[in-house]
Amino acid sequence: NAGVTQTPKFQVLKTGQSMTLQCAQDMNHEYMSWYRQDPGMGLRLIHYSVGAGITDQGEVPNGYNVSRSTTEDFPLRLLSAAPSQTSVYFCASSYLRQGIRYEQYFGPGTRLTVT
Amino acid sequence: AQTVTQSQPEMSVQEAETVTLSCTYDTSESNYYLFWYKQPPSRQMILVIRQEAYKQQNATENRFSVNFQKAAKSFSLKISDSQLGDTAMYFCAFMKGQAGTALIFGKGTTLSVSS
Numbered sequence: 001n002a003g004v005t006q007t008p009k010f011q012v013l014k015t016g017q018s019m020t021l022q023c024a025q026d027m028n029h030e031y032m033s034w035y036r037q038d039p040g041m042g043l044r045l046i047h048y049s050v051g052a053g054i055t056d057q058g059e060v061p062n063g064y065n066v067s068r069s070t071t072e073d074f075p076l077r078l079l080s081a082a083p084s085q086t087s088v089y090f091c092a093s094s095y096l097r098q099g100i101r102y103e104q105y106f107g108p109g110t111r112l113t114v115t
Numbered sequence: 116a117q118t119v120t121q122s123q124p125e126m127s128v129q130e131a132e133t134v135t136l137s138c139t140y141d142t143s144e145s146n147y148y149l150f151w152y153k154q155p156p157s158r159q160m161i162l163v164i165r166q167e168a169y170k171q172q173n174a175t176e177n178r179f180s181v182n183f184q185k186a187a188k189s190f191s192l193k194i195s196d197s198q199l200g201d202t203a204m205y206f207c208a209f210m211k212g213q214a215g216t217a218l219i220f221g222k223g224t225t226l227s228v229s230s
Contacts, residue, residue, distance in 0.1 A: 033217055042221055044204060103165050
């Protein structure tokens with residue numbers, strides 16, 4: 001299993017550009033999520049999904065869009081990049097079995113810089 | 116709303132010593148999970164240990180153990196026989212027990228292990 005994969009690893013954008021951060025998992029996890037990590041802030045939830053076709057907002061959703069057409073993929077779209085979106089982005093997945101929620105597995109992260 | 120507080124932004128320890136990282140949380144939930152994640156300079160998020168709130172026994176994983184005080188809402192991580200490879204940022208995280216819930220992270224503690 002490759003686990004959770006993210007592409008690209010690094011990206012530089014100009015203000016106003018749009019792009020999509022890719023996330024995929026091959027563990028058949030129903031739950032996937034996106035976090036951003038900023039210095040001194042820990043990780044904060046952007047959007048999450050509990051299954052294909054179902055998404056919801058997290059703590060900091062503004063400026064981001066998601067969709068979940070398959071169990072495996074959960075892309076994050078930046079609609080019009082702003083310098084405030086300079087951050088490290090993590091995708092994570094998890095699963096629920098027999099009422100027990102298991103830990104989230106994280107991808108390697110994408111470092112995004114918006115100039 | 117749940118909150119997670121890590122009161123020690125930075126800590127340092129010598130090899131082979133024992134160190135304890137503090138974490139407190141606030142919740143009205145009765146069913147939840149607690150985690151410690153390690154983030155080395157590679158920025159990969161690595162699960163160190165997990166604790167189910169309904170279990171009274173403290174979790175252990177080799178040199179890592181927790182002191183879970185449910186009434187005090189405290190969840191500290193003890194690292195025994197510290198090694199240079201333990202140098203990393205450590206995050207405490209909370210997750211509600213229901214399906215489709217996200218991790219809530221503390222702001223992290225940077226641990227430096229020196230020889």
